[in-house]
Amino acid sequence: MTTAQQSHRFPWGVVIASAIALVILLALGTWQVERLQWKEALIESTEQRVHEAPLPLSEMEKIYKQEGSVEYRPVTVSGTFMHQGERHFLATYEGAAGYNVYTPLMLEDGRFVLVNRGFVPYEKKDPSTRVEGQVDGPVSVTGLARDPLSVKPGFFLPDNDIAKNIFYWKDWTAMAESADLPNLDEVVPFFVDADNKSNPGGLPIGGVTIIDFPNNHLQYAMTWYGLALALIGVVGTWLWRYRCLRKSGDRFSVRDSENKDEER
Numbered sequence: 604m605t606t607a608q609q610s611h612r613f614p615w616g617v618v619i620a621s622a623i624a625l626v627i628l629l630a631l632g633t634w635q636v637e638r639l640q641w642k643e644a645l646i647e648s649t650e651q652r653v654h655e656a657p658l659p660l661s662e663m664e665k666i667y668k669q670e671g672s673v674e675y676r677p678v679t680v681s682g683t684f685m686h687q688g689e690r691h692f693l694a695t696y697e698g699a700a701g702y703n704v705y706t707p708l709m710l711e712d713g714r715f716v717l718v719n720r721g722f723v724p725y726e727k728k729d730p731s732t733r734v735e736g737q738v739d740g741p742v743s744v745t746g747l748a749r750d751p752l753s754v755k756p757g758f759f760l761p762d763n764d765i766a767k768n769i770f771y772w773k774d775w776t777a778m779a780e781s782a783d784l785p786n787l788d789e790v791v792p793f794f795v796d797a798d799n800k801s802n803p804g805g806l807p808i809g810g811v812t813i814i815d816f817p818n819n820h821l822q823y824a825m826t827w828y829g830l831a832l833a834l835i836g837v838v839g840t841w842l843w844r845y846r847c848l849r850k851s852g853d854r855f856s857v858r859d860s861e862n863k864d865e866e867r
Contacts, residue, residue, distance in 0.1 A: 614845065621838045625831055632827035639820035646816050649675050653814065657745050660716070664791065673748035673793055675814065680718070680795055681743045682710040686730060688782030689720075692770045696722040696811055702769075704807045705794070707782050708744065715784050716791035717775070718744055721807030735804025747812050749794040751775035 657677035658666075667673045684706050691702040701724040707715045720736075727733050752773050755762075763770045765781045779790045799810025 614842075617838070617841075621834060625834055628827050628831035628834065632824045632831065635820045635824035635827060639818070639824060642816060642818045642820055646818070649814060649816070652676055653747065660710070660791065663748050663793075667748075667793060672750050674750045675812075676748045677745070678748045678795055679743060679745045680708060680710065680716055681741065682708040682716075683741055684718075684720075684738060685709055685715070685782075686737045688784065689730065690717070690770060690778045690782055691728055691768050692719075692773060694722060694811070696808060699724055701725050702728055703811060705770075705778060707779075707784055707790075708742075708795075710791075714789045714791065715779075717778060717782070717794050718746070719749070719794055719796040719811070720802065721797060721809035722811050723807050727806055733804055733806040736802045736806045738803060744795065744797050745800070746795050746797040746809075749773075749796055749812070751793055 653675050655677055657679045660678060660680045663673050663676060663678045666676065685708070686706060688707045690705040692705060694701060694703040699722075701722055703722055704720045705717050706720050708718045709715055723733060730737055752775070755772050755774075757772075761771045763772065763774055763777055765777060768781070770778060773794065775792065775794070776787070779787055784790055796812040797809040799808075802809065
């Protein structure tokens with residue numbers, strides 16, 4: 604094959620590679636659209652769920668056994684707080700740093716459930732500094748059921764410091780064991796976040812559940828589709844220029860051939 608023939612050869616390799624890249628970009632964009640629809644449905648269902656009437660704990664446990672999740676479902680529990688076993692989860696509230704206080708609630712049947720009673724600032728970590736809030740006797744708590752985490756949610760998240768009673772992630776097993784509860788089999792396998800009902804003395808501050816689902820799928824979809832459009836533009840322009848150059852080369856070849864014929 605001559606150099607001229609090679610220069611006129613159609614760039615199938617470029618076209619095929621570009622087509623594959625285009626399919627991948629469009630697939631990624633479509634996947635993000637599907638994720639967007641899923642996330643919007645999740646947000647809508649959660650918004651509806653948190654406003655449902657609270658269920659008794661027994662009903663919530665049935666749902667957990669059947670579905671494996673009770674996240675953000677309203678629930679009511681009754682029992683007595685075991686304040687000596689409270690656990691402290693590092694948290695913020697309205698820009699202030701401190702802890703969410705998780706306290707075992709002994710139920711009427713002798714079992715336990717870990718209740719997130721709410722936020723206290725750093726200087727109020729010691730229960731002796733907020734004695735008024737350490738309520739005694741039977742209480743009823745209404746709030747949202749929360750699923751336990753099976754693994755640490757981030758690689759860079761510190762390990763829980765059980766010795767100092769500081770938790771960086773909600774390890775249900777570690778929190779229950781370190782609270783000196785007699786038997787984990789007698790502990791309800793999910794948490795309850797208390798509502799914003801005021802506690803004596805104002806602490807802990809209840810109602811600290813954060814319901815936030817990051818939803819950037821539309822931006823991601825637009826990015827992938829935008830890259831696909833840009834690829835079409837770049838390859839289309841390149842092929843158009845290739846076609847123009849090829850036509851110019853063909854005209855030059857014809858003229859050169861005619862000149863050679865005249866010289867003969």
